[in-house]
Amino acid sequence: AQSVTQPDIHITVSEGASLELRCNYSYGATPYLFWYVQSPGQGLQLLLKYFSGDTLVQGIKGFEAEFKRSQSSFNLRKPSVHWSDAAEYFCAVGGSGGSNYKLTFGKGTLLTVNP
């Protein structure tokens, strides 16, 4: 069964500081990996996704993530955080074929940005 672990429930950073949100996944085949962001009272917005190819993927809002198969990780990074980045971030893994179309989400990491 596929699973996602986001070890950090809550992270606080100062505006302008760098950010790394951790994500570890468990999946038997080639995973499809996603990061979504949820602002208060909003739906989920896709930040970036990895299907294959270059293991460093660029997303919207200046975010990037690196797929490391050996570590079963897909960590999200941003070099300089803005106050508007405060939100909850979800890592998700999707099936690569067959009938496994669902997304399995981690529990989320809540990001607080201090001025």
Added chain:
Amino acid sequence: DSGVTQTPKHLITATGQRVTLRCSPRSGDLSVYWYQQSLDQGLQFLIQYYNGEERAKGNILERFSAQQFPDLHSELNLSSLELGDSALYFCASSQKRGGTDTQYFGPGTRLTVL
């Protein structure tokens, strides 16, 4: 704006009641997915429909059912509601059946069961 619409935005009802949540996918998307987000369980996949047919089932209770209509909109029916069904229900859509498809999420329906 993802292009996925959900109605209503908020729903307050009593235990034992039945409600229907509605979702309209993005134009051209054939797959609709339903997810439940609660504080204790997090985001959980409930069910997927593709072009009117059920394709995948997750942790969906027997009291819950869904369908996708010929115009591709979908409804999630929740019956015999319990306090624990209070949650945010998301609909997502994608172009095809899944896999490399990106799922685009609607704003959600917040259900409160009193």
